[in-house]
Amino acid sequence: MQGPLIDTLARQGVTRRAFMKYCATLASMMALPPAAGRAMAEAMAAAPAAAKRPSVIWLPFQECTGCTESITRSHSPSLEGLIFDAISLDYQETLMAAAGHQAEEALHAAMKANEGKYLLIVDGSIPLGLDGAYSCIAGKSNLEALKEAAKGAAAIVAMGSCAAYGGIPKANPNPTGAVSVSDIIKDKPIINIPGCPPIPVVMTGVLAHFLTFGSLPELDGKGRPKAFYGETIHDRCYRRPFYDQGKFAKTFDDEGARNGWCLFELGCKGPVTYNACATVKWNGGTSWPVESGHGCLGCSEPDFWDAGGFYKALSMPADPLKMVANAAVVGAAAGVAISFANRGKKSAAKSAHETTTLADLEK
Amino acid sequence: MPLDAIPVVVVHSATNQIGDNAVLSGNAPVLLHEIAELTRKLLDSGESSAIDLRALPLTPADLDWLREALGQGQVAATLEAEGESTLSETICPGVWWVTHHNENGAVASEFIEVTFVPELLKAHPDDVRIGLEHLDLLISDLSNDSVST
Numbered sequence: 001m002q003g004p005l006i007d008t009l010a011r012q013g014v015t016r017r018a019f020m021k022y023c024a025t026l027a028s029m030m031a032l033p034p035a036a037g038r039a040m041a042e043a044m045a046a047a048p049a050a051a052k053r054p055s056v057i058w059l060p061f062q063e064c065t066g067c068t069e070s071i072t073r074s075h076s077p078s079l080e081g082l083i084f085d086a087i088s089l090d091y092q093e094t095l096m097a098a099a100g101h102q103a104e105e106a107l108h109a110a111m112k113a114n115e116g117k118y119l120l121i122v123d124g125s126i127p128l129g130l131d132g133a134y135s136c137i138a139g140k141s142n143l144e145a146l147k148e149a150a151k152g153a154a155a156i157v158a159m160g161s162c163a164a165y166g167g168i169p170k171a172n173p174n175p176t177g178a179v180s181v182s183d184i185i186k187d188k189p190i191i192n193i194p195g196c197p198p199i200p201v202v203m204t205g206v207l208a209h210f211l212t213f214g215s216l217p218e219l220d221g222k223g224r225p226k227a228f229y230g231e232t233i234h235d236r237c238y239r240r241p242f243y244d245q246g247k248f249a250k251t252f253d254d255e256g257a258r259n260g261w262c263l264f265e266l267g268c269k270g271p272v273t274y275n276a277c278a279t280v281k282w283n284g285g286t287s288w289p290v291e292s293g294h295g296c297l298g299c300s301e302p303d304f305w306d307a308g309g310f311y312k313a314l315s316m317p318a319d320p321l322k323m324v325a326n327a328a329v330v331g332a333a334a335g336v337a338i339s340f341a342n343r344g345k346k347s348a349a350k351s352a353h354e355t356t357t358l359a360d361l362e363k
Numbered sequence: 364m365p366l367d368a369i370p371v372v373v374v375h376s377a378t379n380q381i382g383d384n385a386v387l388s389g390n391a392p393v394l395l396h397e398i399a400e401l402t403r404k405l406l407d408s409g410e411s412s413a414i415d416l417r418a419l420p421l422t423p424a425d426l427d428w429l430r431e432a433l434g435q436g437q438v439a440a441t442l443e444a445e446g447e448s449t450l451s452e453t454i455c456p457g458v459w460w461v462t463h464h465n466e467n468g469a470v471a472s473e474f475i476e477v478t479f480v481p482e483l484l485k486a487h488p489d490d491v492r493i494g495l496e497h498l499d500l501l502i503s504d505l506s507n508d509s510v511s512t
Contacts, residue, residue, distance in 0.1 A: 006489075016487055018444035021463055024483075025472040028415040038482065236420055241388045279417050285469040 006045040008085055019045065023208075029280055030205045030217060030227040043212035044086045053088040054211065055114035056121060057107065059149055060093055061142040062135050062169045062178055063124025067160040068094045070197035071204070086211055090118075093137075104138050111152050119210060120153035122146065122181050125162040125169045129177030146184060155189040155216055156181060157206060161299060164192035164223070171305035182223060191216050192223040196299035199280050202228045222302075224274065233270035233296045236278035239263065257293060267311040268295025275300040386424040394419075394429060394475075398458055401477040405457055411478035413461075417470075426473075433458065433475075440484055446471065450481050 009019055020041050027037035060068075072095070089095070090110035091103065098106050110118065124142075127134035132141030140148075150156060158181040161167035169178035182190050193202055206225060209217045217225045234240060242248070242262040249256035249263055264271070270278075273296050281288045289296055295311075298304040394414065401412045416426065436452035446464040453460055459476040461483075486494075 015444050016490060017442060017483055020483055021442070021444055021448055024474075025463055028413075028418065028472050028474065238420075238422055240420060241386070241422060281469075284465050284467050285471055286467065 026205055026208055029201055040208050040212045055110050055118040056087045056089050057110055057118055057149060058092040058121040061124030061126050063162050065094055066197045067123040071200045115152040117154050119155055120149050121157045121159050122163045123159040125166045125178035126184060127176035127178050134176040150185045150188055153188055158190055158192045160198055161194045161196045164194040165302040168305055189216060190223055191219060194300040199276055201280055228276040229274040233273045233275055233278050237270055237290055239290060263295040265313045266295050267313055269298030270296040271314060273298040273301050386422050388422050388425055390421055391425040391429045402457060405477050414475040416473040
């Protein structure tokens, strides 16, 4: 275990053992055998000088920068940040010092110099409506920028639910015509890291895997790394035994809630959500939504925003509103005025995209 | 407003349950078989292995049960590196309980390692070399001192 990174670490006061400990934790989170932690430590520590580090280009599209926030504010910046010392992050709008033409130059220079070899990270969905005019960078639509950058990429990381599945921009009625990366790019390996935002260590883990083994980790049918998305929140939930015993919280302040019973009946989407929150947790392992007493929203699943209400139990019929809205569309097309007070109100609120009220969310 | 003015009632897990073993999921005893198997492998081939406790559906009570069953052996080491890590041998020599904490004291990862000595405890030759340089420095200071006195 020698090389520039281990020297950089030493200068930052990070010892070899601290780094090994970090890699052991990272490998365990990736469900890799214990030997992989050591392999990762050795590969990353031996990362070559700046000019030869793997180039990473990060393009932001229709997004909220929450994914970048999640990674840059991960709880041990000194160590998570190390992964970024082992790569050459050539374009990242939020983090880079350059702006305007300089930034564009950096992007194109990196794409040219590392053609066929760079890792492309995308966060945000791609709007197809109005020829992509909803989101442009440097006079180019996101669609154009993605196609151009994807051409020379070794692999693409679709970071966050928007890039992976369309996310919140794609939520009904999807005004911008938002789509995911994999809807557009068909000829490159794509790894989806969904979540709103994704767990930081999933991102650094994938990067570490790419640096160590020169390949992407094993993926499931939805293009997600199996190590982190192999099981549902429910399967790994510490409240799971209560589900098995039939002990449920019925409201957020009843005895069951105080006793930490299962939140299934309060709308927890844990049983259908594949993510690692239950084991990795958030904020440096402090807690995670279910531990804080709130059900899982299912933010790492496709179309989670339109899954029929955060507080509706999974056993309830999904999305009754949708049926009403469809009826309204048919009605409007036929020029028939809808006069049923409730139905009319609901569908009007829906088509005007008004704030959803509590009454809408209730069964 | 002080934090303790907020009326939060802490309900301890022991009082949550009807019956004594309700919070035990039954997953912990099974692990003993796996640990025994890994110990046999260590003896036969010298190959170390580890079980990731955080990747298994274990309740806090399960972990307590396992910790108690395996007991505390003679060796316990503490590593201070980006948070505390404890590596302690259980009453079964070669079976180590390893807990890594982060800077905030939260558990970052927890393993049972089946190995003669955990990798993390061994010094790396590069670090030993740095230590040797430091020793040489100390020794040369000694001779300088003796010259001056």
